[in-house]
Amino acid sequence: WKGEFFPGIPKIKYEGPNSKNHLAFKWYNAEEVILGKKMKDWMRFSVAFWHTFRGTGGDPFGGPTKFWPWEDGTNSVAMAKRRMRANFEFLNKIGVDYWCFHDRDIAPEGDTLKESNEYLDEVVALAKELQGSKIKPLWGTAQLFVQPRYMHGAATSSELGVYAYAAAQVKKAMDVTNYLGGENYVFWGGREGYQTLLNTDMERELNHLASFFHSAVAYKKKIGFNGTLLIEPKPQEPTKHQYDWDAATAANFLRKYGLLGEFKLNIECNHATLSGHSCHHELETARINGLLGNIDANTGDPQVGWDTDQFLTDISEATMVMLSVIRNGGIAPGGFNFDAKLRRESTDVEDIFIAHIVGMDTLARGLRSAAKLVEEGSLTELVRKRYESFDSEIGKKIEAGDADLEFLEKKALEWGEPKVPSAKQELAEMLFQSAL
């Protein structure tokens, strides 16, 4: 392969909302300052290597549909390196400084673990070189779900040998993430869950998972890796029930096993809705538990029950996502990883660019709308006023935990029927929509 991977596609530029150019940003202007911070520093966009460069378009009912010109049909180390060059050309053209990967996406699995590690080292060395001084991994992770050995899970497999194999893979993936300057390391519990409780010892599996995480924390400290460890909640798929169901479930796990403080959460919008929550709910739950670490920027289909991993193009949802990020004071050292894939039927090379552009523009538009809401202030004020009775002395007593039931009963008897004002939901929705 010689020359460009994406010939004819220029570096993508900001042209403003009136541009008709499909290959230009209409809303994302990297250097523009919003609420005191550059857009690129709010967003910290990252390209997901697996979807963008390993996605084949296959689904449970059909085979691959993507036959990118640079692919030679092999899973060789040479092909892995060529693909890595395509990745960096793409990052440079789209103007994104972070990328995310699984170990097995970027390099082939060998006949033995040792061989796999060697292949990985070889490709990682190239990636290090191509990164230069500007680009680095938002995070790395180990792929513990494709290979049949992981069919019962990795850290929660019923087989000890699989647990050990997974541990070895995580060790290596953490090493290379550290070597590449990755800012986080993610645990996505690919098959950590169950298909039926009838054949599962859930308690024992969860205990194993906790041991696994404790070992990972110890190793992180030992090698001096400073990145944040992240758990990515998902309710189901591929298993009937994944252990990291949602943000609250993951938080309960971390608290139960003494892992709080060592992990944050990587919230994915599509996983949020599959678990019965809005994306905004999951972000806020993570945030108020002090666990908002990263966002997998995608969306699902409201009518389907599986993980569609679509590029987010809904501006309302994007605005709510950005409201959480603003309240969180930003998302660094996390960012927005495009854990999103082209639709199976999108088969032009330019579709890769179009999808990322509309995804970036949507979140940028969300940031602009959220900032408008914050600056305009009416919605914030509506919420503040709803709770102002608690800003009183007795309110403070309650919030300090000093109001016992007898005291409160005395007040209730004294005060008579309490006033209960309107919640003004439709007004709140009006104010929200006005900012879009």
Added chain:
Amino acid sequence: WKGEFFPGIPKIKYEGPNSKNHLAFKWYNAEEVILGKKMKDWMRFSVAFWHTFRGTGGDPFGGPTKFWPWEDGTNSVAMAKRRMRANFEFLNKIGVDYWCFHDRDIAPEGDTLKESNEYLDEVVALAKELQGSKIKPLWGTAQLFVQPRYMHGAATSSELGVYAYAAAQVKKAMDVTNYLGGENYVFWGGREGYQTLLNTDMERELNHLASFFHSAVAYKKKIGFNGTLLIEPKPQEPTKHQYDWDAATAANFLRKYGLLGEFKLNIECNHATLSGHSCHHELETARINGLLGNIDANTGDPQVGWDTDQFLTDISEATMVMLSVIRNGGIAPGGFNFDAKLRRESTDVEDIFIAHIVGMDTLARGLRSAAKLVEEGSLTELVRKRYESFDSEIGKKIEAGDADLEFLEKKALEWGEPKVPSAKQELAEMLFQSAL
């Protein structure tokens, strides 16, 4: 009102599986011993006063359909007392020793809190007398969701006055539960949740909820109430999102706010499925978190998205529920409360009996099937064998938290590709079904 409330309906007896008598038990034989314990001690059935005596058949699209002969159309104290007599006749005829109530179900709300408390005392005095030595509350609770003052929640209301009013109501409800010899006290967060995050300060509301629970714990200790405090998870309805979404969410809340050890969970099957879990999953999650306290015995409709509170009649689900109870060593001091209502269209007095009989029989049949599974042992053995690689020395090292990533990597390199046996799901399903 004179004489019997349920004339012509005899005390319900056990007649065995071949009986065609609608007013007899076919599977529930109270004194029969199963796995070393009498059926009645495994089940600890309880009648829910609100559904059975205050259910009107109304729904969002229509008014009441039940016009029981003993009702006079008023909400007076006299009517409340008459209804209480009907309750005890029913308990005696159906052969159930426990009942559950909300404060406002059993006595009318007065013009003031003081008056409400007086009405409650009057009805509770009668209930105490009617209980005799054999019957008592499985649990009591305060109804904090019907009255419009609670439209924004009770402990999570945006209004301080409502918080205080709710506290006063809980204090009184706990007093009367204690007085009646109740074995537990339940918090069902009727409207603790939100309709939209746009107008909600979720973090502040959750902090208030925690303060509220801490005050309740302090009061319980002060008055020497020995019952268990229970939280009842529910994902949604009436609000879009209830704070006690599921067992894991409630556990996270208890851990975060230092309330673990003071509360257990009351798991309801219909709430489980609304949150995207099987009932069995929620029971097991509660159990392995040490939080399985009580079961609200009902079921939902797998195709509808709201709380139907049907009597459980599915023997597979009942068997799975009883498997969890057996693993838990029983459910005492909790029990099975029939938080289930007659269908709107079931309007005969005998339907009240038929519904409870089939509900009790179903769980009793579930106990028999679960006991058969446990005694036969094949399914237990299948599960044990799946994990036996962890019974080794290295398995013990992992489970003790002593296996670091380097050690595990060394083993993985040494062992080569791990063996991964079949999970035998279809065999597990065959064994399960054979016990039904």
Added chain:
Amino acid sequence: WKGEFFPGIPKIKYEGPNSKNHLAFKWYNAEEVILGKKMKDWMRFSVAFWHTFRGTGGDPFGGPTKFWPWEDGTNSVAMAKRRMRANFEFLNKIGVDYWCFHDRDIAPEGDTLKESNEYLDEVVALAKELQGSKIKPLWGTAQLFVQPRYMHGAATSSELGVYAYAAAQVKKAMDVTNYLGGENYVFWGGREGYQTLLNTDMERELNHLASFFHSAVAYKKKIGFNGTLLIEPKPQEPTKHQYDWDAATAANFLRKYGLLGEFKLNIECNHATLSGHSCHHELETARINGLLGNIDANTGDPQVGWDTDQFLTDISEATMVMLSVIRNGGIAPGGFNFDAKLRRESTDVEDIFIAHIVGMDTLARGLRSAAKLVEEGSLTELVRKRYESFDSEIGKKIEAGDADLEFLEKKALEWGEPKVPSAKQELAEMLFQSAL
């Protein structure tokens, strides 16, 4: 009651997108011409009497929360008339020319059917007078679901007496709709469905429903009522399964029973999503079956499984709705009926206005965006091009039904592997979003 019902609230005016006035339109400008038609003629907005004037805020877990100042707590004819005056003041102030009603919303039920009819006549006479020359019903209907006699359905009740009663009610409701100049008449199958198939003869019930509709068609013709008859699909609630599940199910029913041509459909967005379809899908299904008659303008909550009947505030969904309406050449003689209710917690009189304003503005904004899409043309062109191979001679042969399998096989063998271009979904989403 004297003077205004909504004192202090002026006639709502269009002030444009930059207005901060909650009581002004930002997007709906009634007289403005869009794609050759006035906005008011595209929209044909209607106020739903039941939600706006009879909604109490009650839900399955709680009682009324709305205590409008003009309500006196009775269900008298006098109160009905006062309420009707409030309705017309509201219509005038909000600037809407249509209203919709059920018989029993606008007048109380009497002790007998005869009495009910007399009450209805009395209130309808007043409504006629208040309508003046400008206002009329978009549609009327009979309420056949609240009263307990309808608990098993109306036309599908298992009781013949109920079927007859429902027929009498429909006859009268059609009479008064005709008298008031209503442009349509709706059948919403309130409880036409089942709770369980175990006790239901579905085939017989559907046959009864068809007989009922045939009688209604005959009566319509007999009295010379020129309005369109509409069926409103809904998948479930209050029953487990409603017979008019979705647009395709209703169309199948109409075809099977020879009723096609006599009915159109009233599509409700919230019902669409409860049936597993997008609102856009249901509108398009109705449209291409020649059945798009009216739109119930509301929305549901994507995470909840019951009918929330919220005011639509999402601009993407509104744009898709309006795309269907534009393709349909408008919606007359139907319109957009706000089958939407204030949230239970919205209790200020002004909330009634705010909710309708944001609902009207959202659809108006949707119209503007849809018109922009249509005028700009790129999305239309993308779709046209996808199918252009069928514009060929052989394509025409296929579409005419003249291409047999042998001919097609011959071509397939001759042509070899067909080309399959990208579906450009992300580009379509980019173009769509650009219009918002």
Added chain:
Amino acid sequence: WKGEFFPGIPKIKYEGPNSKNHLAFKWYNAEEVILGKKMKDWMRFSVAFWHTFRGTGGDPFGGPTKFWPWEDGTNSVAMAKRRMRANFEFLNKIGVDYWCFHDRDIAPEGDTLKESNEYLDEVVALAKELQGSKIKPLWGTAQLFVQPRYMHGAATSSELGVYAYAAAQVKKAMDVTNYLGGENYVFWGGREGYQTLLNTDMERELNHLASFFHSAVAYKKKIGFNGTLLIEPKPQEPTKHQYDWDAATAANFLRKYGLLGEFKLNIECNHATLSGHSCHHELETARINGLLGNIDANTGDPQVGWDTDQFLTDISEATMVMLSVIRNGGIAPGGFNFDAKLRRESTDVEDIFIAHIVGMDTLARGLRSAAKLVEEGSLTELVRKRYESFDSEIGKKIEAGDADLEFLEKKALEWGEPKVPSAKQELAEMLFQSAL
């Protein structure tokens, strides 16, 4: 490959409910007569070649897990023939007389359509021989969804060349089904649907689908194929929205395009629940539309939103399925095809047998329970009595379509308030459960 494919596995025999032998039937006794018909004639079981012999265990998150000893890793014609021999050994050992196939499951795709047809002929000749006089296809079909050419659909593809290719494939598949003595031919609209309406001309696609079906009907008649044509409804997956959503949607399509009478439906339980209906509902809907043609015997997971295609092991659901079949007077010339696959984690050869045995036993147990219900008669009588008011003279008038609204109003006024008896749902559930 020499000798047996399933060595050590004997012909599966009936041993009765107390057998502990995993490789024996406990409930399915082929020659036993139930309600006047042999069990095997009620069931007409069929093995699905694709799941049983081509299922790899792959899913969207992982690769194959099944490595059956007879597979050599190639997709050659030789391998196809060897696999076909395994199929017939399996059919003989499990005691099933029907099998189902897609063209591309049983023979590899060649470089050209001509070559593919030749491969197919070669394998089909062997199948014909192996069938002998006892075994034949329940149905055949063309696989129009795996190959990337079908990514936009087959008959509804936006590309004319794909439409022609699909037509050619159907022609050939119908030829071979006819040659093998198949009793039905199925159309499963693999990718007939859309991913987004934004890029789709739904009306034009549906018109093409109708043309395609008309051509298929004409060809069937031309070649004298006497089997039933079947459409298999499915709501979604792989597309966001499949055109054959459910039984009612398919019926509407058949009626609209003049295809009624030419097609029946193949109802799949898992597809039923994905469309928001119970399996029983879909079967009854098909039955009362005269369209119940075949059953794909599987089940889904009530908590997951994709097609899990599990073997049905729930005895309640099986009993309801068999109630519909009994009411239908049997299912011939259709049958029960096991469109069900081993769980990904079930990797022992014996699991193939265990899964089919439990699936067959479950439906056989359902038949026994349903027959018990029918013979005992209480439930039937409960339903009959509910509707008996319509057995009156006026009821007959209504059912004949001779009761106009005026007549019914007269009766309603005369009769006064109708009686509305209890629907006895809990009793119906008690009676149902007693039969299990």
